[in-house]
Amino acid sequence: MIKVGIIGVSGYAGVELLRLLLNHDDVEIVSIGARSYQGQPISEMYPSFYGICDMICESDDDVLKKADMIFASLPHGLSEKYAKYCNDHQKKFIDLGADFRLDKEQDYQEWYNLDYNEKELHHKQVYGLCEVNRDKIKEATIIGNPGCYPTSITLGLYPLLKEGMNKNNHFIIDSKSGTTGAGKSLSEDTHFPRCNESFHPYKLATHRHTPEIEQELSKMAHDDIHVTFVPHLLPVNRGIVSTIYVDLKDDIQFSDIIKIYHDYYDQEYFIRVLKTGKVADLKFVKYSNFCDISLHYDKRYHKLIIVSTIDNMVKGAAGQAIQNMNIMYDIEETKGLKMVSPSF
Incomplete structure (x- = not known):
């Protein structure tokens, strides 16, 4: 024991x-x-x-x-x-x-x-x-x-960066978290009358998880990665949804992306790459140790949109x-x- x-x-x-x-x-x-x-x-x-x-x-x-x-x-x-x-x-x-x-x-x-x-x-x-x-x-x-935001983000990007499918090294990351992410201490933002029926970004471009995110993504890419990271506070107790926007190299097809993510994660019990067309939802990871990832393609701009969800407390x-x-x-x-x- x-x-x-x-x-x-x-x-x-x-x-x-x-x-x-x-x-x-x-x-x-x-x-x-x-x-x-x-x-x-x-x-x-x-x-x-x-x-x-x-x-x-x-x-x-x-x-x-x-x-x-x-x-x-x-x-x-x-x-x-x-x-x-x-x-x-x-x-x-x-x-x-x-x-x-x-x-x-x-x-x-x-x-x-x-x-x-x-x-x-x-x-x-x-x-x-x-x-x-x-x-x-x-x-x-x-x-x-790892921090909660970095976990959702790094797992969401890992296969893509390891395979060098990104066109540039700057990503826009839009993340939303439940109020438990702020800890137990009282604050104005997490006081019930303030956060209930509310939704807003906070610590724009100044959140302390930013250097952790850039550090780990840079290791994965073997290159310097920079992020514009904007967290938001959801009026729920737990859960994180991170939406990540990536410009793809010209010769990369969406089918290539899907294959790579399955190659990397199909043997990982706690990471579930959802079927094409499904959208990762924090409701279905709450109280679990799973990370759900959904992949979406914007064909007008040849851009990949990654949605990665976890329970921030698990x-x-x-x-x-x-x-x-x-x-x-x-x-x-x-x-x-x-x-x-x-x-x-």
Whole structure:
């Protein structure tokens, strides 16, 4: 059994980890931590756990000492010290925050206004996009779990970029997310009277996921990729829809695109390339670890339109983190993650 601990269990991604791990046959959850709720049972914060999991929230130190596999679901700037402890004590560490996603400290300084305090650790980090970096993840001890928007976008573009089918290196990306993507902290935008019956873009050209998106797409393309990334807030709890616009090379046919996507993804359990004419819809990925991708062709301008949908709390956070853990421990990758989205 894998002895697992969760630091930051009181947040949305942390409690989603707990919900999913309770169904994992190879996991024993030995400790959960929530600094603001230390000494309180998780079932008082989230009554859905009442009678199922009444574990008491302990200190972060307790979690670190008791567990061999540590998940940290914390705001940026807080995870390095926990990763250092795990590194020094031969424990595995998966960070659901932003501290181990960016390769360059300069990008972290620019977009998050912080420095790396444990610089040597960042030479060991692996970006945990499972379907792309599986071989590296197998050998990793520190994982930077991808952001939710980057997951939907990079999986949507991966086959196309690897095969060099894009005409230019600038993409327009229009993404919409449910309100859980903003986390549990209160804000004006996610206050119910403000977001209900509303729909609007936010952080236009300034969202912190931008450098992560460009970093990973550039690796896939072996060239510098630039994006105009515009996120929007949907008045729903969870789900992401990313619509991506790509100019195709003149000699590329739509049938070539369809074949390549099926070649890359037909053996990937969690990625579903939809039949031509179908449109990916967040309703059918909610509460699941699936990424649904639909491909559309604008023949007037020889442009590909990619729609990629995920549940931001599962494939975009807790589910992908567990998928990473499964790969790290060389167990069935789908363990604990085979749930199907409700149909209505």
